[in-house]
Amino acid sequence: MIDIRQMRYFVAVAETLHFGRAAERLHMSQPPLSRQIATLEKELGVRLFDRESRRATLTPAGRRFLEDARAVLISFDQACQNARMAERGELGELSVGFMMHAAYTVLPGLTRRYMARHPGVRVELREAIPGILGDAVLTGRFDAAILFDPGPVRGLVTQVIFREPLSLAVHASHPLAAQTSVSAGQLSGEAFIGTPTEVAPRLRQSIADYCRAGGFEPTFRLEVELQQTIVSLVAENLGIALVPRSMAKLGIANLAFCDLDDAPIIEHVVAWRPGNLNPALAPFLAEARRGVEVGPD
Amino acid sequence: MIDIRQMRYFVAVAETLHFGRAAERLHMSQPPLSRQIATLEKELGVRLFDRESRRATLTPAGRRFLEDARAVLISFDQACQNARMAERGELGELSVGFMMHAAYTVLPGLTRRYMARHPGVRVELREAIPGILGDAVLTGRFDAAILFDPGPVRGLVTQVIFREPLSLAVHASHPLAAQTSVSAGQLSGEAFIGTPTEVAPRLRQSIADYCRAGGFEPTFRLEVELQQTIVSLVAENLGIALVPRSMAKLGIANLAFCDLDDAPIIEHVVAWRPGNLNPALAPFLAEARRGVEVGPD
DNA sequence: ACTGCTCCATACCTTTTCGGTATCATCATG
């Protein structure tokens, strides 16, 4: 059977048109080279060289084969190289799920840095409601996810990559809207809008703790998954909310953000399955860790 | 050194995810296959499979390598196949030079038939003045040329592929223009325009013979290489000419064509170097011979 | 024309590699 070695030999001879020099280039002696070429010609059923005693020349079929063989050799070597790069995580695919909120915080910078350092990795970014992100990582749908700390989940590892304070979001007509700073106690009696506990337990917990520190238990009248939806509903004057400060970037009309005294800090984490073997993942996690940012207070 | 066989083995295992069945598919036993894969992994420096005792699965690097390996194997097999086809003349390149006149006669049909039967051959058609076509074939510039019979040339073989009668071309204002048929004797005393003897000796000879049969020796006042130029000059009333009848197709203004009594027949030949090894050439010559046409009288 | 040189092919030997058989180790399953 023809193999790649014979192709290499052929290319060497075809490029030098001299069996002796080709053999030298291949670090072997001439007779085995001659024999390999003869074998190749026999197996192909094609004469590749005209031996004119003084010099060898390519036949037309040989010229064609030279072109093709060069291409094949390059592809072959590249395939081997790609496998090596893939194992080092320099080449491959990485799918990352994220809560939409992350698109306003860590996601752009993290993605940019990762893609710059790993240009061979095709990154698939997919937004999702936070509630399904954990499961999606566990089932392998995503290699990693960026979300609010979901608390301990069996089979899932998380690492904090971003912290930012919560702000108070109120309707522009709300009495508190004019204040530059608000304390926990002033929120007593308000109707809160927030995420369900299952979706972001730590976030919910932080809000509840903050309210309790102000001397009351918050009542959640509306529960939705997305921070964007929360602030939209606040803008519709359906209640108030404590949301990550970066939500102010949205610039929604009729909406006011107030700093909180002793504002609780909410964390973004990256979550992954420790058994995930995708070599593109580890560098992504390293990049995520390296970039731990703290939002401006 | 990694070779193509190991790649084939790898693809078989990767596609079955089962060493035993892959070995069966490869018509070999399982142990050598396992060993070849192990060798491949060692030489690549990359683990391609996760052996989980019960089943084998591809690593991410293995998945990447599978994609690449499939492509490489196809290219490899294609390169071998192409060499075989190239030797049979089904694949390759063929360069054909032709006098422009042939573009009005045999060239279109011949080229069309040849390309239809040999879709793998890239045909390069190049027009040239007849004077250089013979040399261009001898130097290897063209594999074949289509021209007026140049007479015997050392190292060149020719074969007639087309015959057509000569017609008289005159300016529309010429007294002979009105006649449907003209005899040799009527051309006596006219100024002839024609090709130099070196360019198309047989053509020139035929014209001279025809005139002599009419009882006079033609005088050539203008000599140019191309039939198109000849008829253009006739249209400018610089003389008359005997040209292949197919020149009438040009539809040049102020130009009249008259049939000749006992019109001499002029031949197109295909010329080639008998030592030419281009496998695409022989089928072209066969096609040219098959299509010997005789222009309508 | 003869000699010598160049260059590829052939002959023969040694080493490497390959594939086959037998067998082992591991792990999921009943």
Added chain:
DNA sequence: CATGATGATACCGAAAAGGTATGGAGCAGT
């Protein structure tokens, strides 16, 4: 715990690869 399935390992004979020595054809220079 026994069983069966699966891949790895050990070992052997066969095939193939590469090395050295040499042959033979053709061109160059005297």
